[in-house]
Amino acid sequence: MADQANRPRDEGRRDAERSVGQTPKRGREIAPALKFRDSALLSNDPSRAAKPERTVDMTAPVTQTSKPERRSVLNWFLGAGVLGWAASILYPTLRFLRPLSSVGTGGPLKLSAEELSILNKSHFVIARSGTRKVIVFEAGGQLHALDAKCTHEGCTVQFVPGDSLIWCACHNGKFDLDGRVLSGPPPRPLTKWVATREGDQVTLSMETA
């Protein structure tokens, strides 16, 4: 745009003269005016095609003066408007897509009677504490509890009583009874929980450092 504005006035005129009888290729600013005239020149009507000079005289001076600057400002506003419009659609959409954060219970968790019965039958049970899953298992007469979500790819782990280990079937990750990685690809240990039995009740709470 700026280049167009700085060009000498007669160069614009030459452009326009060259463009008589053909669609202009340079100088976007003169294009609309010339297009209209060109359509007359290119038409089959010889009486209309015989007046090319008037077209050139009318359009050439206009091209090189104030129009480019005004147009660039308008283009800038148009661009900013489109961006603002896109942002006003995108932002609420992205906020809408992200779910509200759900908060865990925070306090200690008591196993239900059903969960206790599964624990006694299968040697382990998986309970939910807020958004987290905890595996509770009995080994060597002691009650243990660990995060049930494998640290590798998030599968739910299980207790293998025969081998006294915690195993993730998805990618063969193995942890010891304290949640430390024994083998396989899990990058971190499982978080330890405190499981306490009082009479018929089992309570789980986060281990404090």
Next chain:
Amino acid sequence: MEAQGQAAPASTGERLYRWLDARFGLGKLVGWARHKEVPVGGHSMVWYYLGGATLFFFTVQLASGVLLLMYYQAGEQTSYESIRYITTKVPFGWLIRSIHCWSAHLMIVSLVVHMFSTLMLKAYRRPRELTWLSGFVLFAIALGFGFSGYLLPWNELAFFATAVGTDSVKSVPVIGQWLLEVMRGGPDVTINTLYRFFALHVVILPLVMVGVVSTHLLFIQVQGMAPAMAHQPKARPGLKFFPDFILRDLLLWLVCLIALSVLVYLLPYGPGIPGMEWELGKKANPLAPAYPGIKPEWYFLWVYQLLKEFPAHLFGMEGPQAALLVVTVLMGIWALVPWLDRRAGKNQPSPMFTDLGIAAIVFMAYLMLKAWDIGGGSADHSKLPDPRSTAWTCSLITLGIGSAIALLRILAYKQRWMFFSGAALLQVVLNGVFGVDYLVAGAIAVLVVIAGLVLTLRKQPGATLEAPR
């Protein structure tokens, strides 16, 4: 078209054609189609029909998917139950579901073969780079279809496959956690995840797929099908696109339909291969542990196995993060092949990229076989598969496949450039036969390739990587 003299009266079809032609100028379109030709010679015509076969299976997917939608109800208490209702109570419900599942797998098969044939024939070369890229996008969308559709029955397999697949997303730097929650509709896989996947599977992906397929077809129609390369045998006169090629294409569609019908009738729940079966099984229970032998769909198996092969930490990254970085880089290279292969762009032989395709086959075949635990122990998962014997058996099978391909290339096609496929086989042998760690074996193979290429260039100054003198 004007009737003259004693001409017979126009049939209804002809009159309809004239009516439409007067309004839409169909004559121009038919004239253009009649002049369009499909190149013949240089290589087999078979490869030109695979895109059409993929399109056929996609059409079947749309039709059978709409029918399933008449009964399927997304919801914690309804997803599993409605699929069970479809397969057990609705007349021919089992048939429609089986068609949908079989066609999904066959679509991926034909798409993969189509993609590899395009690579081998260098049909991606200038000026068809964007056709390759749009095809790559279609491949990614097809995988997205498979992944999102997997969860909809809300059974155990669906639950854990989605848990693993979506968990990988958290490895993406900066926006990983945000992306994970947006995909899942929360921090964990819940029924909210199913709602999102349902919307993705039945609305978003079909719309995008139709748009990209149209673009892909437009590119092919405008540019025509890629002719054989300059060094291949001279092309004979082309085959007329309309009606000759179209009729052959329709004949293949008929063959595909018959094959699909036979498979659906004989194996309504799939061939029983892990990653290619769709028995409904048990309903998803978020509080149940993952069961032994759980596998993703067959086309994700190589990524699944790669996640197993990576250690807990590598170069300061967590294992899954590093594994997915490798997958992303490999996929990026694959997408950019038309721009990387400069020799094909100049219509010259580019054996390096033919070999890249073979290396990709060897690389993925070994990982897939390992993921199936072939040779690792009991098939009923009563005990854990032995990774050493699995690696041993799978390496021998892959070595057999790789050697057969190499022999075929040498004897039938006189090809000699085998640095990449040789490296892929070296990794297989080191890992499977000698028990070297998978990544260490890979690093050794890469070093051997680099050393081989450098030595070749030093011995023969003036030679290029692809065409040593």
